[in-house]
Amino acid sequence: MSEYIEPDRDGISVGQVEKKIHTFAEPPLEIVLESGARLGPITVAYETMGAINADKSNVILIAHALSGDSHVAGYYSEDDPKPGWWDTMVGPGKGIDTNKYFVICSNVLGGCMGTTGPSSENPATGRPYGLAFPVVTIGDIVKVQKELLDHLGIAKLLAVVGGSIGGMQVIEWAISYPEMVASAILLATTTRHSALAISFNEIGRQAIMSDPNFNKGDYYSGAKPDIGLALARMVGHVTYLSDEAMRDKFGRRLQDRDNLSFDFDANFQVESYLRYQGSKFVERFDANSFLYITKAADYFDVGRQHGHDSEVEAFANIKAKILTISFTSDWLYPTYQSRDMVKAMKKNGLDVSFCEIEATCGHDAFLLPNERQSTMINRFLKRVSEEETNAL
Amino acid sequence: MRYDLQIIASWIEPDSRVLDLGCGEGELLSFLKKEKRVSGTGIESSEAKVTKCIENGVQVLQGDITEEVHDYPDNAFDYVILSQTLQQVLEPDLLIKELLRVGKKIIVSFPNFSYWSIRLQILFFGYAPKNRQLPYEWYNTPNIRIITIKDFRRFVKETGCKVIREVDINTHSDNLQGNIINFLPNLRATYGIFMVSRRNNGES
Numbered sequence: 045m046s047e048y049i050e051p052d053r054d055g056i057s058v059g060q061v062e063k064k065i066h067t068f069a070e071p072p073l074e075i076v077l078e079s080g081a082r083l084g085p086i087t088v089a090y091e092t093m094g095a096i097n098a099d100k101s102n103v104i105l106i107a108h109a110l111s112g113d114s115h116v117a118g119y120y121s122e123d124d125p126k127p128g129w130w131d132t133m134v135g136p137g138k139g140i141d142t143n144k145y146f147v148i149c150s151n152v153l154g155g156c157m158g159t160t161g162p163s164s165e166n167p168a169t170g171r172p173y174g175l176a177f178p179v180v181t182i183g184d185i186v187k188v189q190k191e192l193l194d195h196l197g198i199a200k201l202l203a204v205v206g207g208s209i210g211g212m213q214v215i216e217w218a219i220s221y222p223e224m225v226a227s228a229i230l231l232a233t234t235t236r237h238s239a240l241a242i243s244f245n246e247i248g249r250q251a252i253m254s255d256p257n258f259n260k261g262d263y264y265s266g267a268k269p270d271i272g273l274a275l276a277r278m279v280g281h282v283t284y285l286s287d288e289a290m291r292d293k294f295g296r297r298l299q300d301r302d303n304l305s306f307d308f309d310a311n312f313q314v315e316s317y318l319r320y321q322g323s324k325f326v327e328r329f330d331a332n333s334f335l336y337i338t339k340a341a342d343y344f345d346v347g348r349q350h351g352h353d354s355e356v357e358a359f360a361n362i363k364a365k366i367l368t369i370s371f372t373s374d375w376l377y378p379t380y381q382s383r384d385m386v387k388a389m390k391k392n393g394l395d396v397s398f399c400e401i402e403a404t405c406g407h408d409a410f411l412l413p414n415e416r417q418s419t420m421i422n423r424f425l426k427r428v429s430e431e432e433t434n435a436l
Numbered sequence: 437m438r439y440d441l442q443i444i445a446s447w448i449e450p451d452s453r454v455l456d457l458g459c460g461e462g463e464l465l466s467f468l469k470k471e472k473r474v475s476g477t478g479i480e481s482s483e484a485k486v487t488k489c490i491e492n493g494v495q496v497l498q499g500d501i502t503e504e505v506h507d508y509p510d511n512a513f514d515y516v517i518l519s520q521t522l523q524q525v526l527e528p529d530l531l532i533k534e535l536l537r538v539g540k541k542i543i544v545s546f547p548n549f550s551y552w553s554i555r556l557q558i559l560f561f562g563y564a565p566k567n568r569q570l571p572y573e574w575y576n577t578p579n580i581r582i583i584t585i586k587d588f589r590r591f592v593k594e595t596g597c598k599v600i601r602e603v604d605i606n607t608h609s610d611n612l613q614g615n616i617i618n619f620l621p622n623l624r625a626t627y628g629i630f631m632v633s634r635r636n637n638g639e640s
Contacts, residue, residue, distance in 0.1 A: 395477075397486075398498055
């Protein structure tokens with residue numbers, strides 16, 4: 045996912061939010077990961093918005109994608125220039141209405157924005173984990189979110205919402221904790237990466253690992269593999285856009301010049317834009333986290349992990365009502381993948397709705413302001429909320 | 437609600453499972469959910485209409501009815517509704533067979549092409565008929581199948597199914613109101629509405 049963080053056009057915002065942490069799994073009570081490795085202690089960084097109601101029936105968990113974090117909406121301080129990454133969707137009266145719902149978003153395991161990851165201190169050495177950090181899966185990421193909810197005393201989620209790798213976590217939630225999840229909103233996501241998606245992730249990882257500063261992941265005390273990470277980001281960024289979006293946004297326009305320079309400077313606007321995106325990304329993201337999170341996404345395979353290679357079997361115990369949205373120009377997680385997922389859900393008789401939104405902006409469409417997406421999510425949540433209340 | 441949908445709604449038993457093919461903005465399903473506690477799902481190809489369904493609290497899948505219907509298990513629904521769409525389907529026989537697999541009963545409504553004014557248009561003017569129900573020219577009509585009430589009765593018989601109910605109607609006021617035609621329906625009705633099941637009624 046890319047960054048489109050701009051203040052809300054109408055100035056509507058959930059206001060000030062605070063990043064909190066919760067630490068658990070202190071040795072010897074480490075959690076056992078899907079790989080069999082043990083990990084602890086684990087710190088989770090999370091933020092909450094809105095107010096929880098008396099019977100705790102209005103809780104929505106948002107799962108972020110590759111480069112997101114717990115800061116989904118609002119501002120950290122009064123002079124904070126930028127809101128959270130999904131401020132257009134989450135806030136008072138918005139698609140996910142913080143006047144009605146209590147929203148939680150936490151940074152993923154393996155991340156670098158406050159939750160334990162490769163840049164955290166390894167208790168065995170007193171130094172950052174680096175590549176000694178165990179490979180984690182989407183299942184492990186969700187397990188840590190579950191620990192957080194247990195800590196907060198939340199036993200039922202009105203909805204779990206996420207796009208892209210966030211959507212994978214939503215699927216994992218609906219499968220692993222069927223009794224806890226009343227509804228699942230899946231945006232621009234898939235039950236498993238295509239070879240194409242794995243390829244782009246692998247190119248990004250190779251760019252990082254071949255950076256001279258990478259030093260087998262042990263770079264925290266010196267120069268960082270910034271060039272590799274920036275390259276990985278540039279490749280990734282292209283996959284989040286579309287031919288049409290790039291044609292509209294850049295075409296073949298030149299950057300700050302009228303003629304070609306006949307050297308390897310950034311002549312085209314698109315080159316300059318990608319370089320800028322790359323350089324900005326390295327300021328806030330850890331290269332090792334990029335390796336770990338993309339690996340978790342590549343490993344994710346619902347059928348293999350939950351259904352003896354059958355997605356129909358994997359979905360058999362889901363109780364959540366499901367809303368799936370895909371976007372026409374998304375070539376990273378194309379519509380056919382959403383349709384396949386919906387097919388397996390139909391075979392299980394699940395309550396599933398699916399809409400393919402016409403959009404030119406590629407995979408990133410789910411992050412951009414989109415009236416249709418916001419309205420559908422808003423009304424779907426309203427429906428689920430009413431049906432949950434009536435079922436009591 | 438459209439008059440044919442009012443009749444269809446009156447045929448649905450409370451608490452049943454309904455699949456509505458070409459559900460539009462989910463008007464019928466929304467009504468059935470509220471009035472008869474039906475658990476329903478719709479299939480609709482238009483993104484705008486799908487959005488409306490979801491906004492109306494109706495479960496819906498965006499897609500082509502002839503493709504989407506295959507994924508459901510046998511007898512997944514008590515009723516499958518195909519209202520005013522049969523005449524637009526490329527392979528109606530295969531579709532109906534498939535509908536009878538996923539639904540215990542199917543309800544089909546279609547414009548009756550042997551309505552007297554249509555007959556007269558061909559007889560006296562020699563042009564492909566046009567009227568309020570069939571407002572298209574021959575070259576842009578989505579209605580590629582010419583069906584009459586008698587055709588459909590014969591079709592059901594030949595496919596080894598049975599008609600459980602039949603109501604033939606004549607509608608007016610933008611299809612919102614109408615009346616039931618009992619006398620010479622093939623000549624006097626603008627629409628036929630049929631409830632059909634397999635011979636064994638799908639209960640086995």
